[in-house]
Amino acid sequence: EAGVTQFPSHSVIEKGQTVTLRCDPISGHDNLYWYRRVMGKEIKFLLHFVKESKQDESGMPNNRFLAERTGGTYSTLKVQPAELEDSGVYFCASSQNTLANEQFFGPGTRLTVL
Amino acid sequence: AQSVTQLGSHVSVSEGALVLLRCNYSSSVPPYLFWYVQYPNQGLQLLLKYTSAATLVKGINGFEAEFKKSETSFHLTKPSAHMSDAAEYFCAVSKYNQGGKLIFGQGTELSVKP
Numbered sequence: 001e002a003g004v005t006q007f008p009s010h011s012v013i014e015k016g017q018t019v020t021l022r023c024d025p026i027s028g029h030d031n032l033y034w035y036r037r038v039m040g041k042e043i044k045f046l047l048h049f050v051k052e053s054k055q056d057e058s059g060m061p062n063n064r065f066l067a068e069r070t071g072g073t074y075s076t077l078k079v080q081p082a083e084l085e086d087s088g089v090y091f092c093a094s095s096q097n098t099l100a101n102e103q104f105f106g107p108g109t110r111l112t113v114l
Numbered sequence: 115a116q117s118v119t120q121l122g123s124h125v126s127v128s129e130g131a132l133v134l135l136r137c138n139y140s141s142s143v144p145p146y147l148f149w150y151v152q153y154p155n156q157g158l159q160l161l162l163k164y165t166s167a168a169t170l171v172k173g174i175n176g177f178e179a180e181f182k183k184s185e186t187s188f189h190l191t192k193p194s195a196h197m198s199d200a201a202e203y204f205c206a207v208s209k210y211n212q213g214g215k216l217i218f219g220q221g222t223e224l225s226v227k228p
Contacts (some may be wrong), residue, residue: 105157
């Protein structure tokens with residue numbers, strides 16, 4: 001069974017540009033989470049989808065970030081326009097249910113904004 | 115608000131020595147507790163989790179952790195370190211009414227010396 005995949009693995013963009021990150025969860029996992037780790041800091045929650053619906057987006061930094069999950073399958077996270085402080089590693093995770101269930105993480109996308 | 119504290123951003127042990135990685139949480143209600151490991155260029159992998167069953171939890175690769183409510187701790191141990199244990203370790207908590215989102219500690223980088 002394929003794990004959680006993320007694309008791209010690395011992205012280097014200039015301030016003001018747009019970047020779209022993609023996450024493909026494990027098939028059949030209704031729950032999809034986005035997290036971010038800024039260098040030197042802890043991994044922080046961004047948002048949670050249940051199927052195609054946003055369950056919790058309390059961790060989204062600001063309105064420059066837009067997450068979608070069309071059809072309840074893969075998800076995208078768009079940053080527009082990117083700022084320097086958006087640099088970090090963006091992780092995606094999926095799980096079958098929410099109650100103390102294991103979240104399976106992707107390898108992350110390392111975003112560098114110059 | 116919940117928080118997780120991992121004491122020591124870097125821990126170094128000799129091969130064969132005891133591994134002890136510390137994690138304390140702050141929560142008025144005992145949460146679900148997790149330890150994840152991240153090997154280089156990989157996603158986070160679940161080592162073990164506590165979900166209010168036995169307080170001593172055994173995980174993969176010989177790791178275990180003990181939930182101590184009186185100390186609000188969930189320290190990770192392994193009797194004998196192996197070179198392959200070198201990685202970054204994350205303690206995390208979640209609460210039953212928060213959709214499964216994880217709150218992470220800062221991470222502890224474990225080095226194993228030959």
